[in-house]
Amino acid sequence: MSLSTLDKLTSRFDAQAAQGMDDVFQFHFCDAGSHYLVIKDATLEVQEGEHDDPSVSLSMDxxxxxxxxxxxVNGMTxxxxxxLKATGNVMLATKLTSLFPAS
Structure with a gap:
């Protein structure tokens, strides 16, 4: 389930919004395990599992x-x-909607 959600995100990825970024978003899903996104110089890589040193960690379903x-759902709400629980560079989490704009 979460992988299909992350696959949908991949198709929505806005490389221009990610220019100059070098960050790792770690996701801990209580219902689907852990995945992380590596965003570096306008590229996106989706991996399963735990990253050694994520920029921000987000826990949710x-x-x-x-x-x-x-x-x-409002992220702040x-x-x-x-x-939603966040640790690390929490302000990075607010960039998710501009990195993956809704169609």
């Missing part, structure tokens, strides 16, 4: 990610209500 990415 796959429905929360789906809702945030399609605009049905999800964070404040405990549906």
């Amino acid at each position: 796959t429905d929360t990610l789906k809702g945030i990415m399609n605009g049905e 999800a964070f404040m209500t405990g549906k």
Whole structure:
């Protein structure tokens, strides 16, 4: 399930928004294991598992990610209500919607 969500993100990736970035987004899904996105110089790589040194780690269920990415869930609200937990460079998480704009 989460992999299909991440596959959809890949097709929405905006390379221009990622210019000059060198960051790792670690996702811990309580219902689908761990995956991470490596964004470096306008390229995207999706990997399964744990990264040694992520820029930001996000913990949630796959429905929360789906809702945030399609605009049905406000990321800040999800964070404040405990549906989304973030550690590391939390401000990076706010870039997800510009890196993966809704169609």
